Amino acid sequence: MQPGLQAYLTVAGLLFAIGFAGVLLRKNTLIIYMCLELMLSATTLALVAFSRFYGTMDGALFVFFIITVAAAEVAVGLAIIVALYRRRRTVQVDELNYLKH
């Protein structure tokens, strides 16, 4: 049976949920960041599926921009993490609690 829109959306949803779980469960900043990217990827999949099934290009073009922005965001985010590591010598989230009241 051909995979319909529901199938693609289910996959995207599962991917999103796994990514979210990863954000909640892991303590390493870098892995949390990777899971964020996973969530982003899931949304791109959903967008392209919608775009294909409704015959319009807008979704795909939006994905184009998402990838661009994600790339820029990753660069800046990793630069921040590196700067943070230089100061605090750790990337474990529970040790980065300097803003605790």
Added chain:
Amino acid sequence: MDLTTILTAILLLPLGSAAIIALFLRTRGKLAAMLSVTVGFLVMALSLYVILTWSGQEFHASHIWLTFGQYNFSMGFYFNHQTALMLLVVSFVASWIQLFSVGYMDDDDAKGRFFGGLSIFMFSMLGIVLADNLVMLFVFWELVGFSSYMLIAHYFKTDFANMASKKAFIVNRIGDFGFILGIVWCWSHYGTVNLAELQAKVGGNTALLTTHSAIAIGLLLMCGFVGKSAQFPLQVWLTDAMAGPTPVSALIHAATMVAAGIYFLARIFFLLPPFTQEWIMWSGAGMTAFAGLCALGQTDIKKTLAYSTLSHLGYMACAVGLGYPQLALFHMAMHACFKATLFLGSGSVIHACHHEQDIYKMGGLWKKMPITGATFLLASLANCAVPFFSGAYSKDSIISAAFLKGHDGGTVFYGVYFLVLFGAFCTALYTVRLFSVVFLGKPRSEDAEHAHESGASMTIPLTVLGLLSLGAGWAVYGWNLFGDNFTGLLPTNCAVVFLRAFNDLHDALEQAGLAHGLEFVNLAVVAVGLIASFIYYGRAKTVGDPLAAKSPGVFHVLERHGWFDDVYDWYVVQVQQRICDILGALDLFIFKFCAGWGTGGAAGLSGSLLRRATVGSIHAYVYWFLAGVILFWALAVR
């Protein structure tokens, strides 16, 4: 050159002079003086040219200045016979006073500022004279108030001058508040503020003046007049305004600015309903008598003359109230001549006695300062309305008109007649007191001993204005000189304003058979006053004021101006200040405590609560984020 161009030149030349002085000549006093005097005489020449070559047709020219929606503010000229008269008075008197100031202020450091102020005053006053609508009039009205404020505070290093200038401005503003309300209401009610259009609308139609709006508008517009021309109850600023230099007192507070109110009333006379006219009449008559009395209680020469000005302003107001605005303008023109002479004479005396202003430190100056003395005598006689002097014609007409009102209108109006007659009596009293104490007898102080006649720059204006105060009134005899251009000593185009009213009044008096009787009574009153005063004050053996010595209580009442100033002082200090303090405390309470501490406290409290949420753990923040997403989702799905 057409009329518009010349009038624009007349209006803007003083402004140009003021601008040049303000920008370049602040420290070069002599140059500033020369510029200002030259411009003054140029304006006088142009005004004479306009008046003599004018055809007699009413002239309008206007230019839209601002537009707000459907409302247009325009600036323009409205030239009729009243304008001609006022223009002549203002430009003539102002030029000679400016010449006088050159001599008077020769030892002053701030000549530049002074002459700049005189120039800006000329500009503002000419604006009032030439204005064709109420809004433009109001703009220049305020400018005149500003010039007065600036010039009174010329000696700004003394507290008295500063306080006097503030008082003048603030009291004026109180009147102007009513004025602006009147202008706005007039615009709303009649649909226009242009004087010519208003006259066309309301002019012959007295039925329009019976509505409540019209009465209110008349009263409100009168407020402006009350403030500017120092009428009851806002007369308190004029005597303190004597803190300014004497030429300023002569120009602004005797001849022109205070007369602007009278001129304004004459311009809008058709808008005044009977109730307003009666109010003006009674308050004018009352002021005449009261100010005349108070002049007897002053020992400062300028303050005496200030009360004299108040008294004569009362006459002018009374004339307007009686229904003869043209006679008010007549008296205004005559008053400008002789009061300016009196003030300039007093300036000459003050200057000679090294800035001494107490009359009981002068004396015997007749021999030492003959020209000043002679012109002062001429002007004093005109002030008292001695026959054949200029003041007589106008003042006697007003007194006769008052009697006529009583005769025709109802016996209660005889009160007006008695008040103005009493005012004439007092005038004679204080004038002779002043003259005899200052000029006759023996010198009472060192300064008076060493006084000598002032220089030409001061005596020439005195002579010119003194001769005018003798002969300006001869226009009523209808002598046509220089072709038809001059009637007596005044240009025909100006004299026309009052000649008809004068003749009408005298015809009415003849018809009622009162003419000669009234003249006789006037003459008798003046003669009695002159003689009595000469005996009481001129031959007095006491060192100071005889009244002060013999009945100090009465003297004290007169000296304190009936405690008017003190009542206002009490009100401002006790009542108004308390109200302001309460408002200030309320302001402090609301804004500082409630708003400042209140909102600040609330912010701080909520801040410290929210602070608990920053636990430093990223996962906690993600949970909060999750909670927020659920909330938004719930709201979106709903």
Added chain:
Amino acid sequence: MTAFLFYFLSALTIVAALFVVFNREAVNSAMCMILALGGVAGMFVLLDAYFLAALQVVVYAGAVMVLFLFIIMLMDTRARRIRVTEMDLVAGIGALLMLTVGAIWLAHKFPAVAEMPEIHPLPSDQVALGYASATKTFGFGLFTRYMLPFQVAGFLLLISMVGVIVLSKKQPAEDDKSDQVRK
């Protein structure tokens, strides 16, 4: 054929994602992430979005994940065990519930579209921005309707480049006396 490919790729992606989350070593996580992204790229191909698939592999899996690997290897971290706290359990169950509810709601909201509509490989003049598999469609859309976001994205990249340079500058240490003259 497509059905088989779809199931295979989706299984690959989901398993790889699970490994990303539940792996102790960071490097292993990164490698599994590359695999997951590759799977997603494959699904793009199934959806006739060839250009996006290439983009995904080149940019996302190729550049972004390689960057990640660099940084991971820069940080010298010990592998730690995953400790599941109570909060995590609560949040996990809550997230699962949310997912289920959301999925059911979505299923009811959007009609089941079982078949892919016909598309032309090249952009057509009839429908502006109609779905086509050629790269030309991207160009067409980007330079007409999405011109502004395109330019803004360019600025964004510039800003992020500048930001990265600024953020990674070495801060001068407080006891740095290298600019003082030695006596």
